[in-house]
Amino acid sequence: MIENIKDLVSQAVMYVCTRPFREMRVTQKPVDSQLWTVERPQKSEHGDFSTNAAMVLAKTLKRKPRELASQIIKAVHDPDSIIDKMDIAGPGFINFKIKNEAWQKTLTLLMPLEDIIPNIGQGRKVLVELVSANPTGPLHIGNARGGPLGDAIAALLQKTGHKVVKTFYSNDIGGQVDRLGTSLLHWVKTIKKMETQLPHEGYFGEYVQELACEAIRDLKISATLGDETLLAQKLSHYGVKKLNEEIRSDCEAMGISFDEWVYESDIRKNKGLENIIDCLRKNHVTREAEGALWFAPQDDFMQDRESVLIRSSGEPTYFADDIVCHDDRYKSGYETIIDVWGSNHHGHVPKIKAALKVLGHNPDKLEAILYQYVRVVRGQEIVKMSKRAGNFVIAREVLDEVGRDAFRFFLLMRAASAHLDFDIALARQQSQENPVYYVQYAHARICSILSKAPHQPPCAPDCSLLDLEEEINLIKILNDYPTTLYEATLQREPHRLVFYLLDLARHFQSYYSRAKKDGRFKVLSEDVDRTHAKLYLVKIIKEVLSDALNLLGVSAPHEMRLDDKGED
RNA sequence: GGGCCUGUAGCUCAGUUGGAUAGAGCAACUGCCUUCUAAGCCGUAGGUCGCAGGUUCGAGUCCUGCCAGGCCCGCCA
Structure with a gap:
């Protein structure tokens, strides 16, 4: 219906706009039809559709908006007679009231539903990365917002004709994972009543302690621990595997499945990194300092944002792997790459884009949807953390309490850019408030x-x-x-x-x-x-x-x- | 110090990318169950759109400067 009205207005506008030029025997089109819009007005008194065409065009045509509006109205040709009346209102809006018969006729056009779904994608490939929680703890409510959000975005894209791949990117190696290992070692030693100290910024929630217990059993850790460095490594592998399983199961409980899981450790194995680093070097956007290799393009924006690619230890950073990962995605032919990330990644986005640009990719194809974190409340009271996690509210605890439907619906009610208060008390209420x-x-x-x-x-x-x-x-x-x-x-x-x-x-x-x-x-x-x-x-x-x-x-x-x- | 996001009714938030007299839900106050499910419906009330300028026919929306809150600025991810 809106398309019909747009066409009618467009024809009338064209007619009105070109007339003075025709009279002067000039054929050029004076206006861009993209400037004006046809919309459903907020108020029903303003009719079923309204257009701002007369106001938008008034300046270029050097005419008064209301005068122009009346000419446009006269020029509207309505062969199917769907318009009941047209009014000029306010500063120069044209309001259209559509006949009831015309509305009634649209009803049968709405079925089957599939026929009216706009085909935006035309089969183009889109990748959506979502959740991507670090395997160093259970999924918390912050990660979890990205689940329903990314999943719904993917579903919308799929529905509107895109070929969508949903991917989970797991940071299963690196500093945080190492710290998980040393933290587990600490808890193993604690259980065995040995002298020990929690590493700096180590993990301390109840889940790590449970995990340490299970590790002792599963890895058959004896009283003599052996080489502790080696053991910490074994423990971190063990923990990552277990926590990844838990995260996967939490996602399933939220109703989210992935088409692929990409592991940072696999990217590291595949040697793509060397080529990328080479390429960045040849483009003179790297700098060696303090034994490390930095990404340091010479532009004002990146001036204060130099980031380490290769540590002085020789180990690549998360940033370097992420460049490789995104380079792969571009090479796989995705038209659009959507990363659904927590807002704390905002500083990361321009750096990735800058690197991709150097590598010859169009950075506009990468879209980061950054969502603000969630505050969990129960009525008036703010729920600060979970006993099990130590610092966070665990997603699964909220999910189990309110159910999948309320969980997803509540997390989707707000724009990603808005902070979200998740009220558990409200979400579990079986009443009109919900x-x-x-x-x-x-x-x-x-x-x-x-x-x-x-x-x-x-x-x-x-x-x-x-x-x-x-x-x-x-x-x-x-x-x-x-x-x-x-x-x-x-x-x-x-x-x-x-x-x-x-x-x-x-x-x-x-x-x-x-x-x-x-x-x-x-x-x-x-x-x-x-x-x-x-x-x-x-x-x-x-x-x-x-x-x-x-x-x-x-x-x-x-x-x-x-x-x-x-x-x- | 620099950056990103937010500020709209008592509370939680929308606001069709610059449109008309700023909207909804909850809470508050009224009414409504013999009839397709009352997890529902009808009605009332509620506002200096954080503050101050600017841009123009027109600003909650855009630009600038302040104020307040959240987050980020690591050889973590």
Whole structure:
């Protein structure tokens, strides 16, 4: 529908804009059609669509906006007669009211749903890196925000015609992993009542101590420890393996699976690093100092951001491996590479991009979605940390308490750039305060209606029988679904879909409830044709609800019953 | 000291990339269960968009400077 209006306006604008030039026998096009837009206004009094074309073009054409608007209106050619009326409003908006019949006719065009999903990707390859938690501890709530977020972004891309690969990048070697090993050694020695001290910035949560216990058993560590350096190495391998398994299982519990796991240790083995370093050297963006090799391009921006690539010990850094990893991705032909990372990586992004640019890649293909960290609250109280983790709130503890649907929905409700308060008390409430149930309940109610219906709705019902204002409104909202998908995908903002769902659910719940007082709102009635039309409408609402919930990784239940033993 | 993000109703947050009289949920106050599920619906109230300038037909949105909070600035990842 919005496309139809855009076309009509576009033709009219072209006509109006080119007329003075035609009269002067000049053929050039004076304006760029990209400047103006057609939008759904916030307020229904402003019609179904509105355009700012007259205001935007007023300056270049040196005319008054309202005068230009009236000329555009005169030039609109509406062959299918879908426009009810056009008004000039405010400083020069043109508002379009669409006939109800035209809206009713759009309904059958919405099915099957797959046909209206915008094909943005055209099969282009996209890589999404998500979670990528270090295997030095259990998944905490900060890492976990990137899970549903990256997963929903991937699902949106997949839905809109991209070929998506979801990848987990595991930093399974390096300083932090070494520290895990020495920390485990400390706890092993503690258990064995030996003299020991926790290494500087060592890991101390209960999970490390549990892990040390299991290691003693699994690795059959005897009273004589042997070479401690060697043992610390064995322990770090052991810990990394165990923690990676735990992280993988936590992701599964969140409903997230990966197409590939990339290990930093494998990148290190593959020798790609030498070529990259060579290439950086030849481009004169490295510098040797204090025994280490630095990435040091000569531009103002990177001046204060020089970073070590190869340590004085000869060991490459995480930064170096990450350059290799991203270089691989570019070479694999990805059109877009999306890294969903915690906001603490923001300093890392420009460095990676700078290095990739030197390597001859287009840095714009790399998008970092940086999300702000999560604060867990329980009502008024701030939940600071978990006993088991020491410093963090463990994702699994929250997930187990509130359930997967509420967990994902809550983490997706906010824009990535916004700080997020996760209220456990609210998320586990089975009440009207909880938005996830609200949306699911709308879906369940429709399922209930459909199951009670004597017949399935026909393919081509008489949609003109959907003449209630609320029904036309629902049809309008359903027509917004493709636009919402389009914007949520391009902006990488799944929360737009959450807000769309809440809006659709709210309108449906309102419509549904009116039936208690007013029989015209009842879906199932004696009037067979009307029942068919209404069934058709609610079925599409159900399809859209379940489609969108599915993209968010939230279930769309067919039935919901309040437990008597639930919250008070 | 430098950088990134945030500041909108009592609380948690949207705000269609510069549009019209700034929106929603919760909390507060009203009503509504014999009829497709009350995990629901109807209504009321609630605002100096952190502050001060600037850009223009028009600013919550853009630019500058302040103020407040979070995060980053390591031969950690």
